[in-house]
Amino acid sequence: MIATAVIALPLALAVVSLLPPLARRTRPLTVVAGLAVAVLGFTGPMLPVRASVHAPWAPILGLSYAVELDAFAAIFVAATGLVFAAVVASSDRIGHARAYHALLSVLLAALVGAFVARDLALFLLFWELALAIAALLISQWGGVGRSDAAVRVLVTALVGSALYIVVIVSLAVARGSLDSDVLRARPLPASAQLLPAVLLCAAFLVTLPVLPFQSWLIRAFVAGPREVALLLGAGLSSVALYAVMRLCVGLFPQGMSVAAPAFVALAAVGTLYGAVIASRQDDLRRLAAFVAFSTINLAAVGAFSGTEVGLRGATLAAISREILLTALVVAIACVARRSGAASLARAGGLATSSPRLATLTTVTVLALVGIPGSSAFAADYLVLAGAYERFPTAAAVVAIVIIASAIWAARTLRRAFHGPPLAHAGDLRWRETAIILPLLLLSLAIGVVPRSITDRVPADVLPALEAPR
Numbered sequence: 001m002i003a004t005a006v007i008a009l010p011l012a013l014a015v016v017s018l019l020p021p022l023a024r025r026t027r028p029l030t031v032v033a034g035l036a037v038a039v040l041g042f043t044g045p046m047l048p049v050r051a052s053v054h055a056p057w058a059p060i061l062g063l064s065y066a067v068e069l070d071a072f073a074a075i076f077v078a079a080t081g082l083v084f085a086a087v088v089a090s091s092d093r094i095g096h097a098r099a100y101h102a103l104l105s106v107l108l109a110a111l112v113g114a115f116v117a118r119d120l121a122l123f124l125l126f127w128e129l130a131l132a133i134a135a136l137l138i139s140q141w142g143g144v145g146r147s148d149a150a151v152r153v154l155v156t157a158l159v160g161s162a163l164y165i166v167v168i169v170s171l172a173v174a175r176g177s178l179d180s181d182v183l184r185a186r187p188l189p190a191s192a193q194l195l196p197a198v199l200l201c202a203a204f205l206v207t208l209p210v211l212p213f214q215s216w217l218i219r220a221f222v223a224g225p226r227e228v229a230l231l232l233g234a235g236l237s238s239v240a241l242y243a244v245m246r247l248c249v250g251l252f253p254q255g256m257s258v259a260a261p262a263f264v265a266l267a268a269v270g271t272l273y274g275a276v277i278a279s280r281q282d283d284l285r286r287l288a289a290f291v292a293f294s295t296i297n298l299a300a301v302g303a304f305s306g307t308e309v310g311l312r313g314a315t316l317a318a319i320s321r322e323i324l325l326t327a328l329v330v331a332i333a334c335v336a337r338r339s340g341a342a343s344l345a346r347a348g349g350l351a352t353s354s355p356r357l358a359t360l361t362t363v364t365v366l367a368l369v370g371i372p373g374s375s376a377f378a379a380d381y382l383v384l385a386g387a388y389e390r391f392p393t394a395a396a397v398v399a400i401v402i403i404a405s406a407i408w409a410a411r412t413l414r415r416a417f418h419g420p421p422l423a424h425a426g427d428l429r430w431r432e433t434a435i436i437l438p439l440l441l442l443s444l445a446i447g448v449v450p451r452s453i454t455d456r457v458p459a460d461v462l463p464a465l466e467a468p469r
Contacts, residue, residue, distance in 0.1 A: 002044040003067035003116040004053055006077055007109050009036050014105035018098050026101040027088060033105045034085030037112055041078030044069045054179075057119070066118035066179050071456040072315075073115045076242055079319045080115070080235045082442075083326045084108050087230045090330045090435050094225070100141055104227060107133040111235045115242060120168045120178040123247075124161060127239065131157035131207070134232055138224040149223035152216035153232070156206055163203035167196045183251055184460060190254035197255030201248045201263060204240040208300060210270045214293050221289030229285075230329050233292035234322040241296065241318050245303050245311060250461045256306065263304040264387065268394040270297030275401045279408040282344045284332045287412075291328065291368065294401070295321040295376075301391075301398055302383035310386020311461065312454040313379055319453050320375035320443060324368045327439040331361040334432050335416070344415050351417035356428045358417040360436045365413060367443050369405040375446035375453075382454070 013033040017026040052068035069077065084104075094100050110133060113126035131153055139150035172178055175186055188196065206213045217237075221229040249256050256263075274294025281287040299321065302314035334357055338350060351358040367374035380402055388395040428436075446453060 001053065002040060003069040003073075006037050006040045006044070006069060006081075006116065007067070007113045009033065009040070010105040010109040010112070014102040014109070017102045017105065022098075026097045027091065030101040030104055031085045031089045033108060034081045034083075034088060037081030037108060038078045038085060039081075041069070041074045041076075041081055041112070044077075045071045045074050052118070054118075057122070063121050064119050064179055065122060066181075067113075067116040067122070068118050069116050070458060072246070072458045072461075073242075075315070075319055075453055075456050076115045076238055077112045079322045080111050080238065081108070082439075083234055083322050084227075084231065086326050086435050086439060087227045087329065090333060090432065091225075091227055092333075094141060096141075100137070100225075103133055103137055104231075107137070107228070107231060111231065111239060114239045118180050120171070120180060120183075120247070123243070124164055124168065127164075127207075128157055128161055130236060130239070134220070134224075134228055134236070137228045138220060141225045141228075142223045145219060145223040149216070149219035152219050156209075156213070156216045160203045160206040163199050163206075167200045167203070170196060180247065180251065187251065187253075193252040193255030194258050195255070197248055197252035198259050200252070201244060201256070201259065204243050204248070205263075205266070208237055208240040208244075208296055209293070210266050210297060210300065211273060214270075214274075217293060218286065218289045221292070222283070222285050226329060226333055229289075230326060233289065233296075234325050237292065237296045238318045238322055241299055241303060241314065244300070245314065245461055246458075249303070249306075249311070256304075260304050260306045261391065264301055264391045264394045267297045267300035267304055268391075268397045270294070271301065271398055271401050275405050275408070279404075279412075284335065284343065287344075288325070288329055288332055292321070292325055294405075295325070295368070298380070298383060298398060298401070301394055302386050305383075305387045305390055305394075307386040307389045309382055309389070312457050313382025313384075313386050315457050316375065316446070316450055316453045317379035317383055320379045320446065321368075323439050323443050323446075324364060324374075324376060327360075327364045327436050327443075328368060330432070330435055330439075331357070331364055334428060334436075335361065338426060344412065354427045356433060360428065360433070360440065362413050362417070363440055364436070365409050366406075367440065369409045370402055371406075373444060373447050375443040375450065378447050378450040382450075 010033040013029050017029045055065045057063040057065045110126045110130035114123055117123040135150040135153040138146050209217055220232050271294050274290045278287050278290035299314045299317035302310040370377045370380045384395050
């Protein structure tokens with residue numbers, strides 16, 4: 001029941017937010033939806049209620065409504081709910097707020113639905129719903145270039161779903177079920193796993209994304225509303241990485257083992273490319289987009305490495321980047337409000353006029369590049385250790401990126417904050433501080449106790465990673 005609740009709650013609040021008497025309270029209601037999902041995700045596996053539901057959906061086709069909130073899904077659900085609440089709480093006034101916030105709540109329901117879905121067709125439904133709602137939000141509430149960005153998101157959805165459908169149709173024919181538990185209990189022969197593993201992974205790599213599919217994410221960050229951009233760059237990317245770990249690795253271990261070198265190389269190159277392009281950006285939204293791209297590829301290196309340490313590191317990296325990327329996006333919005341533009345060149349004097357903003361942004365950037373004590377530091381270490389076991393060259397590339405990113409961060413922060421003071425800029429308000437600071441403290445807490453995340457990686461994936469190669 002709890003798995004259904006995390007989907008139903010934001011949907012119910014979406015309906016409530018459309019009611020005319022609540023026209024001025026839609027944003028608080030939407031924040032409540034995110035916080036409620038985060039709380040349910042955090043506490044759900046510990047509650048004395050059923051964590052899973054299996055009910056016939058279309059038995060003749062082998063389809064079922066199968067959802068489960070286990071410890072692994074719960075950490076992603078909790079992080080996504082928290083990210084959602086934080087970015088909505090930081091948002092500005094927007095036109096047609098009732099419709100906008102209702103659609104945001106539906107987007108949240110689709111994202112958490114993908115995390116808890118155990119039927120592959122049900123997963124596809126939530127995945128496509130999330131992309132469709134995101135495209136609609138961008139097309140209606142985005143800025144310059146919104147139509148192009150929305151079309152790119154839809155094309156991404158079509159390409160990924162086409163590959164995904166090919167795989168699930170073949171599985172339905174071969175096994176008569178799309179329940180992932182059934183498919184895991186009755187795996188395909190090792191000799192038949194390579195093609196479905198590659199096709200299924202390719203479906204998720206389009207939305208992760210990896211090179212050369214990053215353009216939709218960059219356009220969404222630049223043209224889309226801040227909330228939607230973050231939910232795509234943090235939430236949807238985490239769904240794709242989660243699916244790689246739970247479905248690709250879990251269902252096709254031998255196939256993934258054969259394909260791993262190509263996927264690791266692709267992710268390592270993406271990590272390097274994203275970091276290099278980010279270092280050359282003046283526009284802060286594009287900078288955040290390439291940081292999002294680089295960090296999710298770094299997490300993917302761990303997931304594709306085929307080692308237990310790598311998978312645990314990928315999980316920690318995914319959760320860490322959701323938290324810290326949210327803090328960065330909120331901080332960038334605060335910088336843009338005070339400097340008049342989302343540009344490094346225009347933000348040069350904020351260290352003097354906005355010391356709290358400069359301090360929290362500096363800590364956020366340093367945490368993202370892996371300062372010791374942060375969640376990203378622990379995640380980077382585990383990803384490197386896991387990748388080094390099988391792919392030392394890829395690990396070396398990632399290590400270079402991490403070191404170079406720290407140097408770039410120092411230069412960027414100097415450009416962003418240490419220049420002529422900006423007149424009448426003003427410092428962080430209490431609401432802005434109350435959003436960014438808890439995210440940084442949470443990153444610190446996870447960095448101190450990373451096992452709170454890494455120990456939740458499920459047994460149904462870890463043994464698969466250790467399958468004979």
